[in-house]
Amino acid sequence: MLFIYFSVFVIVLLLLISLHRENKERLTVVLVLATLIAAFGSSFQYGYNVSVVNSPSQFMQQFYNTTYMERYHSPMEENVLTLLWSLSVSMFPLGGFFGSLMVAPLVNKFGRKGTLLFNNIFSIVPAIMMGVSEIAKSYEIIIVARFIVGICAGLSSNVVPMYLGEIAPKNLRGALGIVPQLFITVGILCAQVLGIRNILGNSTGWTLMLGLTGIPAAIQLLLLPFFPESPRYMLIQNGDEKKATKALQRLRGWDDVDSELLEMRQEDQSEKVEGHLSVFSLLSQRSLRWQLISIVVMNMGQQLSGVNAIYYYADSIYGSAGVRESDIQYVTVGTGAVNVFMTITAVFIVEASGRRLLLLCGFGICCGACVLLTVALNLQETVTWMPYVSIASVIVYVIGHAIGPSPIPYVVATEMFRQTARPAAFMVAGSVHWLSNFIVGLVFPFLEVSLGPYSFIIFAVICLVTLIYIWLVVPETKKKTFLEVFQMFAKRNKVELNLGDGDLPLKELKESPQDAQKATPF
Numbered sequence: 001m002l003f004i005y006f007s008v009f010v011i012v013l014l015l016l017i018s019l020h021r022e023n024k025e026r027l028t029v030v031l032v033l034a035t036l037i038a039a040f041g042s043s044f045q046y047g048y049n050v051s052v053v054n055s056p057s058q059f060m061q062q063f064y065n066t067t068y069m070e071r072y073h074s075p076m077e078e079n080v081l082t083l084l085w086s087l088s089v090s091m092f093p094l095g096g097f098f099g100s101l102m103v104a105p106l107v108n109k110f111g112r113k114g115t116l117l118f119n120n121i122f123s124i125v126p127a128i129m130m131g132v133s134e135i136a137k138s139y140e141i142i143i144v145a146r147f148i149v150g151i152c153a154g155l156s157s158n159v160v161p162m163y164l165g166e167i168a169p170k171n172l173r174g175a176l177g178i179v180p181q182l183f184i185t186v187g188i189l190c191a192q193v194l195g196i197r198n199i200l201g202n203s204t205g206w207t208l209m210l211g212l213t214g215i216p217a218a219i220q221l222l223l224l225p226f227f228p229e230s231p232r233y234m235l236i237q238n239g240d241e242k243k244a245t246k247a248l249q250r251l252r253g254w255d256d257v258d259s260e261l262l263e264m265r266q267e268d269q270s271e272k273v274e275g276h277l278s279v280f281s282l283l284s285q286r287s288l289r290w291q292l293i294s295i296v297v298m299n300m301g302q303q304l305s306g307v308n309a310i311y312y313y314a315d316s317i318y319g320s321a322g323v324r325e326s327d328i329q330y331v332t333v334g335t336g337a338v339n340v341f342m343t344i345t346a347v348f349i350v351e352a353s354g355r356r357l358l359l360l361c362g363f364g365i366c367c368g369a370c371v372l373l374t375v376a377l378n379l380q381e382t383v384t385w386m387p388y389v390s391i392a393s394v395i396v397y398v399i400g401h402a403i404g405p406s407p408i409p410y411v412v413a414t415e416m417f418r419q420t421a422r423p424a425a426f427m428v429a430g431s432v433h434w435l436s437n438f439i440v441g442l443v444f445p446f447l448e449v450s451l452g453p454y455s456f457i458i459f460a461v462i463c464l465v466t467l468i469y470i471w472l473v474v475p476e477t478k479k480k481t482f483l484e485v486f487q488m489f490a491k492r493n494k495v496e497l498n499l500g501d502g503d504l505p506l507k508e509l510k511e512s513p514q515d516a517q518k519a520t521p522f
Contacts (some may be wrong), residue, residue, distance in 0.1 A: 041220020047187025055195025095150020100430030131211025165414030301466030306459030362404020
């Protein structure tokens with residue numbers, strides 16, 4: 001297991017160093033290590049816990065049944081077992097939703113790095129709980145632990161992109177912003193590998209497999225305190241320019257950071273009228289209206305595009321193509337490896353291609369793959385080679401989702417909002433993300449029963465609608481400062497941002513009653 005962790009560190013380290021440029025906005029050792037430790041200690045766990053219960057599910061359900069028998073001296077009814085297992089799975093996204101609701105108050109109080117350190121409580125405690133559940137003969141412990149580790153995932157999925165987006169130079173913000181998603185995919189892959197029957201996915205290894213989630217948290221708890229807090233948080237929200245300067249100098253590797261500090265001061269002055277924004281004040285801010293709508297649409301599109309349903313259907317698709325049941329687990333691992341490889345590709349190309357193009361291509365590929373999969377699933381009983389088209393459709397879908405819909409929304413969310421609005425914006429984005437995840441898990445089994453393969457047409461339509469919205473509304477944000485991105489949205493939001501000599505008042509455009517009647521509802 002330690003070898004896997006070490007390999008992940010080395011691979012991503014080499015990947016990040018390969019992005020090094022000999023200019024003032026380059027990668028430094030401090031920036032690389034801060035990125036790795038933050039993503040490994042938090043994002044890795046998210047991916048790991050998404051997939052960790054899949055392979056040992058039959059052994060966990062046997063444990064539930066055996067424990068019930070020992071308590072009540074009668075076998076557990078099938079519907080009770082189904083309910084308990086559904087709770088074990090669904091508590092994770094539900095915890096993620098509640099974790100997202102905690103983002104804004106925690107990052108404003110403890111900072112970005114401080115929140116990540118605090119969040120380790122929600123990983124180490126449930127790891128111990130799940131590890132001793134079999135000894136304690138309690139399946140309730142697993143259900144509660146899954147909820148708590150879901151809180152950890154909900155916080156980390158929002159705070160890590162926020163932290164990395166704020167410590168990265170603008171020319172590397174996209175690449176570093178995808179690293180959390182890369183670690184999520186690596187976490188999924190590690191859980192799939194460890195879930196192979198000959199490793200830990202068996203009757204004796206599943207508790208250890210569940211408990212291993214605490215190791216990345218312990219590593220982060222030990223190492224992250226040695227790295228800087230977000231300079232933007234310290235300057236704009238805490239008003240401590242001395243500490244912000246020192247942190248920025250460590251991250252950049254030299255003393256001349258005046259240009260970045262100036263940009264932060266300009267952003268600070270432009271926000272003084274607004275102050276700290278709560279979620280409710282964010283919803284009423286006209287200057288942030290289209291940014292907020294955009295992150296809601298992108299996060300809903302990301303989760304409602306059917307990615308979880310594709311993984312749900314994958315085993316039956318592989319089986320129908322003639323893959324032996326004992327070998328399906330290896331094919332699933334192969335699919336996870338494709339996911340990791342394409343996310344690595346996105347890290348390389350995001351600064352060259354831009355965020356918008358990857359989103360458009362990703363949702364377009366997913367839309368086409370869903371349509372093709374629907375056709376293939378309907379014809380695979382009559383056309384001998386059609387099952388292979390089904391497999392190809394799944395792989396193409398995974399590729400499309402990995403390059404755009406999976407990693408990019410949080411990158412764009414970081415860039416669309418300025419410092420004081422960002423925590424509340426991530427709180428909204430994260431809540432939409434996890435609530436949509438929960439809805440898909442709850443609704444898809446019923447869709448599958450009633451519509452069968454045609455359920456993927458619904459996902460294709462969602463992908464298409466999201467693609468059209470991005471095409472019409474979402475601008476390209478690569479290599480832009482946060483203030484420049486805000487200016488790009490100013491016209492659509494009907495607000496004006498005046499840049500004076502250090503004085504940046506934000507003013508809403510004056511409207512006459514006649515203009516207000518003509519204005520769009522947004």
